[in-house]
Every structure is written in C-alpha cells, then in structure tokens.
Amino acid sequence: MSNDKRPHTKGPRRSRPVTPSRLVAFEVLMAVDVDDAYANLALPAKIREFGLSSNDAGLATELTYGTLRMQGFYDRVIANAAARDIDTIDLVVLNILRMGVHQLLNMRVAQHAAVDESVNLAEHMASLGAVGFVNAVLRRTSRHDLEDWQEFITKDISNADERLAALYSHPVWIVRALKQSLEAEGRGEELENLLASDNLNPRVTLVELPGFVDANDEVEGEPTNYSPLGMSLNTGGDPTRFARVREGVVRVQDEGSQLAALVLSRHHEITPGEKWLDMCAGPGGKAALLAAEATLGGAELTANEVIPGRADLVRKALAILPDVDVVTGDGVDIGLDQPNTYDRILLDAPCTGLGALRRRPEARWRKSPKDVGDLTALQAQLLTSALHALKPGGVLAYVTCSPHLAETRAIVEGALRKNQNVSELDARAVLSDVAMETMDIAGDSQSVQLWPHRHGTDAMFISLLTKSE
C-alpha cells in the first residue's frame, strides 16, 4: 500500500468556497493542536460564529469529534498511504488529511466528495505543493475500506494491548489502565467493548432538578434507565431549544454524574439543618443537583472551588438556587480550617478524566502517565482534608470520572489504612435503592464503578466513607 508510485497531476482548478461544516471542523482541530483548546468548548463557539444550520452543525460535530478520537489510527493510515513519517507532515496538511480519512473510512461521504472537498480545503489553507499531496494520499487511502486498513495496520503488532490501542485509537497506557480496572472486577473480557464505546457519541442526557419541574413538562425525552431524575434526548439537537433548559431547571448532565450526587444526597433521609460541602465544585453540575436536594430536605450547601473563574461558573450554575454559599478556596485547607463540620461531603476530585473520553475527544492524546502521579497526590491530600472536615457519623462521597485504579480504589484504600476511625460504606446498596433498574456492578468491593459500555454512562467511580469519633 505504501509503494504507490503512480504519478498524479493536478489539473487547473477553480477554488470553490470550503463547505462551512468542514471549515468549522478544520478550525477547531487546529485550535486544539495549536492553542490547546478543548473541542467541547471550541466547537459550539465556532458553530455559533459561523451560524451553522443544525444539519451543518451535526456534520461539523461528527467531523471534529470523529477525527480527534480516531487520530491515532488515522495517523497510521496516513503515514502508510504517504509513505512518510507523520512528524514530517505540516500540521495544516495533516489535519486536512485526518478529516479526509475520517470521511473516507468512517462517514457516509461519497469517496469523490471526501477527496475533492479535502483538496479544496487544502487549496484554501495549504501550500500549492501540499494540494497534490493531499489528493494522492487520500486517493491511496480510498482504495481500501476500513476493515482492510484495520487488518493492515495491526498485522505486525503481536502485543495484544498495543494491537487494541492501534485498532481503537487509544494510547497504549490508557488501554492498560482500563484493562487493569476491568480485570479487578473480573470483567477483563469487556475491554474491547469499552474501547469501542469510547469512540461513540454519548447520548445527550438531561437532569430535572427536583423541586422545580412538574411532570407534564415540554422537554421531549425518555426517562433514563437508572437515574430517577434523568431524561435521554433521543432526538439530539441543541437542548437549549427547550425553555426549561434555558431557565436552568433542566440541565445537561451525564446519568453517572446524577447517580453520584444522588448516592450521597439519598444515602439517608435529610435532617433539616444538615451542613453539606461540595469541595471541588467547578463548574457546578453536581452542585446544582445537590443544592436542589439540599433545599428540599432543609440542608445547607457550601460549594467550594479553587479556581476563581470556575467558582464563577458555579455561581452561574447555582443562580436559581440562591441559598448556596459559593466560596473560592483550596480544598486541601478546609479540613484544618473547619474540622468535624459537615454532615455530607462530595469530593468530586480532579482526575485524569479517563472515564469521559467519549465527551472529550482530544483528552486521550493530552494525558500522560505523569498526570496520574500528580493527580493521585492531590486526590490523597483532598481526601485527607475532606475526612477532617467530615462530622463523626457523616458521609463522604469520593467520586472520580476516571476508572484508573490509582485514582479510585488505591486512594480509598490509602485513606482507610491511614485513618483507623474511617470506614467504607456500601455504596452499591445505596445505588440499588436510588437507581430505577438493577445495575450490573461487578467485583467485590463496596464502591461503584460505572462504565460507558455497560451502563451508557461515563465511567464514574463512587465510594462512600464515614468516620467515627
């Protein structure tokens, strides 16, 4: 495949405008690479800037997210079709090629359109020499379908983890971390399913904040399987078309995040006057749900966040729940400053986010094993602080949106070892009371690990802890 020497000629072309969806996707890919932008923030902004129709917005989203997720695999295809090391290809050209390969191998775009549109984009964005290169590489790519390329790319990889990493476009260290976590539950055989799920678009789920919404509301959605407050937006599209979403009483929130908040708020009946703390609250998704639950039960919530800009987002998220005290501070200090103060604490710890790869398509390429080391040190400190701030007999939920064992069980077990007066509660029993349907939670710990492939949620980890005097 790499030895195609057929000459190609570039006839005279008239530059057409680039289709807006492709232009938006291309600009977001460049912003992700050059400015370290987050696609989930940059894309909606670009879609608004270009005033894309909902069809074009859908196409731009598929192009951006699909290309970013599958980048590792596509780079192997491109290196082969170009017979060149990927590092020698200019970034503009490389991103045009990645988008082209995505259209050829994973979208229902006609071959000629995928190639022509990419060449057209190159005419606008790249050097003259690059235009012929894009044309040639994509034509070579188009001679084989996805299955052929998968076989070709993996044929010489004998290590099973490396093979899956190449095939499902994940860094190999992430494949190994996910495998370890599944194996710890006795479910190692689910790895391939999980990796495939990471490459799919998550459905949009909404939460109805309790205490605000009546049953016959205007939001068209189906109840989610597990969260009693969740709705799936099967029709897709922009949820802000619903007035209730614009008002903030219905919000976009992953079903796993809803369950994590509810396992804490519904662990036992609320006694009026209880004090609750959300220690790492930004941007405020779970704080909003906790605040609504606290308001109904007569508890008082304090939401803390260390980054001032993110604390502002929490204030915005809680605008319709004005009784919450939002403070900016380092969670690590709260334990010493306010010992034995809170009846319930949510520690939704900063983490690698390896459980939300579906939503953050570039994240897998940005994280490194070093991040795990830095984050676990912070997680342990925050948990120590949260345990100090917890009243004896109180309940603390330690939550991550990562299933990495170093960030989940290892942190909890470290805290249990260090603190004789701390014990773990049965989060699974609480979950089974909260959830609308039985959930398949595997392994024999007391904590809960959710999974995209098994539950359709982000891979949230939830452990409940308590302390005695």
Ligand SMILES: C[S@@+](CC[C@H](N)C(=O)[O-])C[C@H]1O[C@@H](n2cnc3c(N)ncnc32)[C@H](O)[C@@H]1O
């Ligand atoms: C996983 S996010 C929390 C998500 C949030 N619970 C939600 O549902 O929207 C972790 C948050 O912790 C914040 N954070 C990081 N280090 C912190 C610290 N030392 N003290 C308090 N917050 C911290 C981060 O800025 C980030 O906003």
